Amino acid sequence: MNPLYIILALIGYVGLLFLIAFYADQRATRGASLVRNPLIYALSLAVYCTVWTFYGSVGRAAEAGVGFLPIYLGPALFAPLWWIVLRKIILISKNQRITSVVDFLSSRYGKSTWLGVLGTVVVVVGIIPYISIQLKAIAFSFQHLTHSGRVPGPVVEDLPFFLDPGLYVAVALALFSILFGTRNLDPNERHEGLVAAIAFESIFKLVAFLTVGIFVTFGLYKGFGDLFQQAWKLEEIHSLLDLKQVGITSMDWFWLMLLSLFAVLLLPRQFHLAVVENTSTDHIGRAAWIFPLYLFLINIFVLPIAFAGKMLIPPALAEPDMFMVDLPLMNGQGYLGLLAVLGGFSAGTGMVIVSTIGLSIMISNNVVVPLLLRTSTVREGWVDDLSKRLLGIRRLSIAIVLLVAYAYFKWIGRQYTLVSVGLISFAAVAQFAPAIFIGLYWKRATRIGAMVGLSLGFLIWFYTLLLPTLAEVHFMGVHIVENGPWGISWLRPDALFGLKGMNNITHAAFWSLLLNTGGVVLVSLYTSQRTLEISQADLFVEIYKYQTGVSDYDVIRRRASLQDVTLLLNRFLGEPRAGSLLQSYSRRYGKDLSKEKMADPDLINFAETHLAGAIGAASAKLIMRSIAKEDPISLEEMFRILEQTQEIIRYSRELEHKSAELVQTTHQLRQANERLKELDRLKADFITTVTHELRTPITSIKALSKILQENPGLPPEQRDEFLGILVSESERISRLINQVLDLEKTAVDRAEWKVEPVELNKLIQHSASGFRQYLEEKQIQLRLELPDAPVWVSGSEDPLTQVFVNLISNALKFCDAGKGIIRVGLEPGEDRVVAYVADNGIGIDPKDQQTIFGQFVQVSNNELGKPTGSGLGLYISKRIIERYGGRIWVESEPGRGATFFVALSPATPG
Amino acid sequence: MNNRSSRTQNDRKGRLISLFLIGLLFFNFPMLGIFGKEDKWGSIPGLFIYIAVVWIGLVLAVYWVMRDISGRPDKTPPP
Numbered sequence: 009m010n011p012l013y014i015i016l017a018l019i020g021y022v023g024l025l026f027l028i029a030f031y032a033d034q035r036a037t038r039g040a041s042l043v044r045n046p047l048i049y050a051l052s053l054a055v056y057c058t059v060w061t062f063y064g065s066v067g068r069a070a071e072a073g074v075g076f077l078p079i080y081l082g083p084a085l086f087a088p089l090w091w092i093v094l095r096k097i098i099l100i101s102k103n104q105r106i107t108s109v110v111d112f113l114s115s116r117y118g119k120s121t122w123l124g125v126l127g128t129v130v131v132v133v134g135i136i137p138y139i140s141i142q143l144k145a146i147a148f149s150f151q152h153l154t155h156s157g158r159v160p161g162p163v164v165e166d167l168p169f170f171l172d173p174g175l176y177v178a179v180a181l182a183l184f185s186i187l188f189g190t191r192n193l194d195p196n197e198r199h200e201g202l203v204a205a206i207a208f209e210s211i212f213k214l215v216a217f218l219t220v221g222i223f224v225t226f227g228l229y230k231g232f233g234d235l236f237q238q239a240w241k242l243e244e245i246h247s248l249l250d251l252k253q254v255g256i257t258s259m260d261w262f263w264l265m266l267l268s269l270f271a272v273l274l275l276p277r278q279f280h281l282a283v284v285e286n287t288s289t290d291h292i293g294r295a296a297w298i299f300p301l302y303l304f305l306i307n308i309f310v311l312p313i314a315f316a317g318k319m320l321i322p323p324a325l326a327e328p329d330m331f332m333v334d335l336p337l338m339n340g341q342g343y344l345g346l347l348a349v350l351g352g353f354s355a356g357t358g359m360v361i362v363s364t365i366g367l368s369i370m371i372s373n374n375v376v377v378p379l380l381l382r383t384s385t386v387r388e389g390w391v392d393d394l395s396k397r398l399l400g401i402r403r404l405s406i407a408i409v410l411l412v413a414y415a416y417f418k419w420i421g422r423q424y425t426l427v428s429v430g431l432i433s434f435a436a437v438a439q440f441a442p443a444i445f446i447g448l449y450w451k452r453a454t455r456i457g458a459m460v461g462l463s464l465g466f467l468i469w470f471y472t473l474l475l476p477t478l479a480e481v482h483f484m485g486v487h488i489v490e491n492g493p494w495g496i497s498w499l500r501p502d503a504l505f506g507l508k509g510m511n512n513i514t515h516a517a518f519w520s521l522l523l524n525t526g527g528v529v530l531v532s533l534y535t536s537q538r539t540l541e542i543s544q545a546d547l548f549v550e551i552y553k554y555q556t557g558v559s560d561y562d563v564i565r566r567r568a569s570l571q572d573v574t575l576l577l578n579r580f581l582g583e584p585r586a587g588s589l590l591q592s593y594s595r596r597y598g599k600d601l602s603k604e605k606m607a608d609p610d611l612i613n614f615a616e617t618h619l620a621g622a623i624g625a626a627s628a629k630l631i632m633r634s635i636a637k638e639d640p641i642s643l644e645e646m647f648r649i650l651e652q653t654q655e656i657i658r659y660s661r662e663l664e665h666k667s668a669e670l671v672q673t674t675h676q677l678r679q680a681n682e683r684l685k686e687l688d689r690l691k692a693d694f695i696t697t698v699t700h701e702l703r704t705p706i707t708s709i710k711a712l713s714k715i716l717q718e719n720p721g722l723p724p725e726q727r728d729e730f731l732g733i734l735v736s737e738s739e740r741i742s743r744l745i746n747q748v749l750d751l752e753k754t755a756v757d758r759a760e761w762k763v764e765p766v767e768l769n770k771l772i773q774h775s776a777s778g779f780r781q782y783l784e785e786k787q788i789q790l791r792l793e794l795p796d797a798p799v800w801v802s803g804s805e806d807p808l809t810q811v812f813v814n815l816i817s818n819a820l821k822f823c824d825a826g827k828g829i830i831r832v833g834l835e836p837g838e839d840r841v842v843a844y845v846a847d848n849g850i851g852i853d854p855k856d857q858q859t860i861f862g863q864f865v866q867v868s869n870n871e872l873g874k875p876t877g878s879g880l881g882l883y884i885s886k887r888i889i890e891r892y893g894g895r896i897w898v899e900s901e902p903g904r905g906a907t908f909f910v911a912l913s914p915a916t917p918g
Numbered sequence: 919m920n921n922r923s924s925r926t927q928n929d930r931k932g933r934l935i936s937l938f939l940i941g942l943l944f945f946n947f948p949m950l951g952i953f954g955k956e957d958k959w960g961s962i963p964g965l966f967i968y969i970a971v972v973w974i975g976l977v978l979a980v981y982w983v984m985r986d987i988s989g990r991p992d993k994t995p996p997p
Contacts, residue, residue: 088937237961258947293987297980
């Protein structure tokens with residue numbers, strides 16, 4: 009294909025990118041953002057798919073079948089967890105205005121400068137080879153296109169640099185990155201143009217890949233079935249589908265998945281787009297399934313293309329990494345080949361642009377600025393506005409990174425496949441995983457632990473992965489790799505401590521991550537944290553708490569003059585931005601800053617956070633320290649906090665106590681209410697019964713009187729009978745009324761009851777004497793069994809008399825006329841006096857013996873017929889005896905009489 | 919945050935973690951080793967079909983769990 013077309017196409021493509029980025033930036037300034045939606049967010053994350061995916065997957069598949077897949081399965085698997093892990097990282101980063109993955113690390117561990125420097129070194133050393141392979145693949149693909157699949161001309165790396173397309177690509181990318189990636193000092197201010205361009209590139213590379221894939225599968229073959237059918241016939245391809253034969257062990261598979269799982273968040277470009285450029289955590293919700301879907305789509309044609317390449321391209325010409333371009337070209341599809349090259353170009357440029365921007369932010373914020381701040385001359389020579397100079401540093405860093413990457417590609421990177429170099433970078437950034445993920449959930453992880461872990465991991469990575477690549481390009485002797493340093497075989501970089509039987513990536517990942525994690529955990533357990541570390545650790549681990557409110561008190565209080573703070577913000581952020589920040593601060597907290605002389609701790613924190621957004625957490629801390637006096641928390645302050653806490657505890661205890669009391673009172677009230685209800689019911693029952701008892705005799709009186717009135721000529725004997733009934737019924741009424749009155753008497757307050765010594769034998773004699781006439785009538789014997797000496801009990805005469813009258817009349821009722829014998833007696837004792845009234849009547853059924861003392865209980869009996877009496881006598885007696893602290897009970901066997909006992913306390917006569 | 923929404927939040931987290939673990943199981947050995955080179959469905963390699971099905975299943979499951987997270991384009995610029 010004519011190189012001119014290719015150059016025009018490339019220029020056209022780059023022009024389009026610039027246009028899109030420019031348009032999106034314009035939209036952003038107008039407030040009508042193009043990129044603030046979950047689809048664009050998910051697409052921007054697809055910057056994960058670089059030339060490694062576009063060309064390298066096919067190359068790897070041609071050698072190892074599905075061996076290319078773990079790199080995509082890891083991120084696809086991790087995506088469901090983003091809602092938990094990535095969301096937390098974003099919330100922290102927005103709160104602290106984190107600018108990069110290294111800044112995140114440094115901020116978590118007390119805004120440590122040295123951790124930032126170390127992290128930046130790891131990233132830069134780890135990522136530059138990765139950037140260089142993008143340049144290499146792009147240059148390589150142009151060459152393939154210009155030679156149209158014929159035997160390639162001179163290798164790109166051997167061209168003089170001014171003829172090398174790689175150089176021009178690098179320059180164009182540097183320009184783009186500088187233009188659209190360094191617009192604002194604070195990356196959190198967002199580069200919408202950049203994000204829009206990356207999302208566009210993600211769509212473009214996917215479309216290009218799918219187009220080539222469809223062409224190969226459905227154009228060159230009749231679909232998947234046909235293609236695989238033909239591939240089965242070649243034993244060489246057939247064996248690629250056996251994981252054992254291509255040499256993939258379960259260990260290799262697992263570790264590659266793990267590395268890529270870390271990489272999809274920790275690679276500088278991924279962190280930049282997923283965290284720093286994120287506009288809403290809700291976008292994760294959709295990205296969590298759109299991103300794995302994207303990965304699925306871009307991988308579906310990898311195996312078919314690889315197999316087709318192996319079948320259709322003669323082995324002498326076959327360069328599996330370039331099957332994507334060569335397959336269309338060899339089949340006369342020049343424009344499709346161009347599309348493939350542009351797709352690869354888009355995959356490579358996306359990665360390079362975002363990576364260089366990310367690296368430039370780290371280099372300027374975590375290395376250059378802190379080092380400048382540490383040299384006093386710069387601090388004293390601060391000119392008016394440093395913000396422009398800071399952006400300058402970043403732009404310079406971009407240019408240097410790309411230049412170094414280009415140089416690496418020219419001198420070292422030539423003989424490595426895309427995948428092998430990419431994996432080395434993955435292993436490098438995976439070294440951040442222990443310190444970051446452990447630090448996200450474990451407060452006790454210390455700065456020193458993180459330093460030790462990261463250093464150990466990086467050293468192992470360098471020794472086992474990077475050193476062998478340097479040896480192969482003769483930077484150093486090959487013998488070290490083959491025999492180990494000084495011939496010590498267990499130090500061989502590819503079989504450290506004698507561990508063999510894994511591929512080099514698995515081997516390196518295992519040792520570096522093991523020692524790294526062990527370092528972070530174990531060293532943390534034996535080191536302590538400084539104040540700032542503790543407060544940062546708390547903020548990171550408990551970010552959800554800080555989302556809803558501010559912390560209860562400051563661990564560190566700082567003072568500075570307002571003038572210094574303003575000056576500082578002006579210098580680093582530029583006057584207009586500093587002014588608007590201070591205005592928004594005074595609006596939000598309702599403070600008039602023009603009247604203040606000293607900046608309060610809140611304002612200092614606010615200023616530091618915004619400075620951190622521009623120059624990194626560690627640098628912001630250093631700068632603030634130069635103007636602010638740190639009052640380590642004073643003893644009084646500590647006491648005040650303790651007092652506050654104690655007061656709160658005491659208050660809550662009181663509340664608990666009060667509420668317990670309330671519960672108790674409620675319980676008592678409820679009980680009282682129950683009792684009242686019960687009494688009310690009893691009273692109602694009582695009235696019903698009494699009126700019923702009264703009505704019966706009154707009815708018969710009324711009826712008989714009426715008969716007498718209406719029949720004056722009634723025979724005298726009948727009239728006498730009626731009059732007799734009238735008298736007895738009237739007596740019954742008066743008896744009932746008397747008893748009700750007695751009952752009422754027992755109900756009055758105990759205080760009105762006199763308690764005095766009563767001579768009981770005399771009282772019983774007196775009670776019994778009233779029945780003499782009645783006994784004679786019925787011919788019932790009454791025997792008194794009383795001692796001669798007087799027996800004194802405490803009580804009072806009238807009520808006790810009533811008790812014995814009741815008991816004796818009760819006994820009389822149940823005795824048969826003529827045969828009845830009633831014994832009334834007394835047994836004096838030391839601590840109680842027991843009197844008894846025994847009869848030889850019908851007796852009381854055991855089931856009735858308890859109930860007969862109740863109100864209106866009348867034992868009915870078939871032999872006896874209708875009971876006589878009110879049913880109140882025993883009830884009243886019981887009430888009276890209990891009033892005097894005594895007891896009344898009955899013993900009886902049916903048919904053999906009943907004995908009522910009354911026990912009272914003895915008294916001495918007064 | 920009221921009880922109900924914190925409960926659905928925790929449910930969601932549990933579901934997502936379970937999806938991750940299930941994916942981890944199905945995308946690793948020994949499950950992958952079930953399909954050798956001789957297994958094919960029609961003429962398409964069994965391993966190829968297996969991975970594609972699990973992958974799409976995972977995408978659908980995550981979609982289902984996250985379907986009510988609006989993620990609509992937010993019009994308001996962040997503070």
